[in-house]
Amino acid sequence: xxxxxxxxxxxxxxxxxxxxxxxxxxxxxxxxxxxxxxxxxxxxxxxxxxxxxxxxxxxxxxxxxxxxxxxxxxxxxxxxxxxxxxxxxxxxxxxxxxxxxxxxxxxxxxxxxxxxxxxxxxxxxxxxxxxxxxxxxxxxxxxxxxxxxxxxxxxxxxxxxxxxxxxxxxxxxxxxxxxxxxxxxxxxxxxxxxxxxxxxxxxxxxxxxxxxxxxxxxxxxxxxxxxxxxxxxxxxxxxxxxxxxxxxxxxxxxxxxxxxxxxxxxxxxxxx
Numbered sequence: 001x002x003x004x005x006x007x008x009x010x011x012x013x014x015x016x017x018x019x020x021x022x023x024x025x026x027x028x029x030x031x032x033x034x035x036x037x038x039x040x041x042x043x044x045x046x047x048x049x050x051x052x053x054x055x056x057x058x059x060x061x062x063x064x065x066x067x068x069x070x071x072x073x074x075x076x077x078x079x080x081x082x083x084x085x086x087x088x089x090x091x092x093x094x095x096x097x098x099x100x101x102x103x104x105x106x107x108x109x110x111x112x113x114x115x116x117x118x119x120x121x122x123x124x125x126x127x128x129x130x131x132x133x134x135x136x137x138x139x140x141x142x143x144x145x146x147x148x149x150x151x152x153x154x155x156x157x158x159x160x161x162x163x164x165x166x167x168x169x170x171x172x173x174x175x176x177x178x179x180x181x182x183x184x185x186x187x188x189x190x191x192x193x194x195x196x197x198x199x200x201x202x203x204x205x206x207x208x209x210x211x212x213x214x215x216x217x218x219x220x221x222x223x224x225x226x227x228x229x230x231x232x233x234x235x236x237x238x239x240x241x242x243x244x245x246x247x248x249x250x251x252x253x254x255x256x257x258x259x260x261x262x263x264x265x266x267x268x269x270x271x272x
Contacts, residue, residue: 085156086137090115097127125149138180138271146172174263176201178271193240196221212239214252216260
C-alpha cells in the first residue's frame with residue numbers, strides 16, 4: 001500500500017489530500033436502514049450486478065425494444081407489399097349454351113368445372129345467350145355477354161399504381177370498379193382501340209367493323225392508341241371504326257345504357 005502511495009504523481013497526491021480534507025460524511029439514518037434491509041433480503045446483490053452493466057443512453061435504453069419493433073414493422077410492410085391480392089373467381093353464369101376457356105368447351109351449367117378452368121390470362125368466350133361474371137375481391141367486376149371473347153386480367157396485387165389489362169376480340173364486356181380499385185388502372189384493348197379507366201362503369205362492344213365504348217358512371221380515356229385519347233364522360237360514347245374512318249363521339253345509345261343499368265342492379269351487392 002505504501003509503495004502504491006509513493007508512486008502517485010504530484011497531481012494525484014493533491015487530489016488524495018483534497019479528499020481527505022473533506023472529513024467523514026455520515027450516512028443518513030434512512031439510508032442505513034434501507035441498506036440493512038437490502039443486505040438481509042439479498043436485493044443488494046442483484047442491484048450490484050445491475051450496476052456493473054454499462055448505463056445505456058437514450059437509444060441504448062430503448063434499443064432492445066426498437067430493434068424488434070422495427071423488424072415487426074418491416075415484416076408487416078413486406079406482407080402488405082408482397083402478399084397476393086384478391087384473385088379472380090367465377091361469380092355467376094346465366095343462360096343456356098357453352099363457355100370456351102382457351103378452346104376447351106364446357107356447358108354453361110357446369111359451373112364447378114368452369115371455375116377450375118378460368119385463370120388469369122385465359123381466353124374466355126361465351127355463346128350468345130350466356131352471361132358470365134368474374135369478380136376480383138372488391139377491386140373489379142367483369143361481365144361477358146353477347147358472344148364475348150375476353151382475356152382474363154392477371155390477379156390484382158397490393159402495390160400502389162397496380163395496372164390491369166384485358167382484350168376483347170368480339171362481343172360485349174361490361175365492367176365496374178369497386179372500392180378496392182382506388183389507385184389502380186384498368187385498360188381494355190380491342191382491334192380498333194384502347195380504353196383506360198381509373199374508376200367507372202363502362203361497356204365495351206366489339207363488332208366486326210367497329211368498337212363502341214359507353215360510359216355510364218365516371219369517365220374513361222378512349223382512343224385508337226395512347227397518343228390519340230379522348231376523355232369521355234358519363235352518358236357519352238365513342239365509336240372507333242376498323243376501316244380507319246375518324247372516330248365518333250355522341251350520346252350513349254339507350255340500349256347500352258339500359259344494359260349497364262341492369263348490370264349495376266343485379267350486381268349492386270357484389271362488393272359488400
